[in-house]
Amino acid sequence: MAHSSISRAIVVGLKDKHYGEVVAAFVEHTNPSQQTQPQPKPTDADLRDWVRSALGKHKAPAYVFWLGEGDVPAHVPLTGSGKVRKFEMAKLGEDIAGRRRRSRDGKL
Helix, strand or coil: CCCCCEEEEEEEEEEECCCEEEEEEEEEECCHHHCCCCCCCCCHHHHHHHHHHHHCHHHCCCEEEECCCCCCCCCCCECCCCCECHHHHHHHHHHHHHHHHHHHCCCC
16 A cells, blocks of 8 residues: 555554554655655645545544654664664654643643
8 A cells, every 4th residue: 555645654553541542654755856746745634534545444543743844753763674663653653742732732
C-alpha cells in the first residue's frame, strides 16, 4: 500500500485512556522533485480518509506526525541493522501528543 505523496511512513501504537492504544503515523512528504507528477502535501484528514478507505476505520491514525516539521524531528532512530526503533518512535509520539494536548488545553 503506497500513497504517491508519502515517501516514508512509520506506524506505532500510542497509549490511550479510552481505547488502550491508538494508531500514530510518522510520515514524510515525498520531495516534489522526486515525483513523476508532483502532488501537494496531503492534510492529516486526507491521510486518515485515505487509510480508512483502503484499510478500514480502526486502522486510520489518530495522530499524524510529519517528520522534520514543527516539533517532530527529521531523524528516525535506527538499530545497528537499519531497522526502525519503534519503541523509541512510540515514546517520541507520546511525548509530542502530550505536549500538543497540554498546549491545546492551555496547561503549558
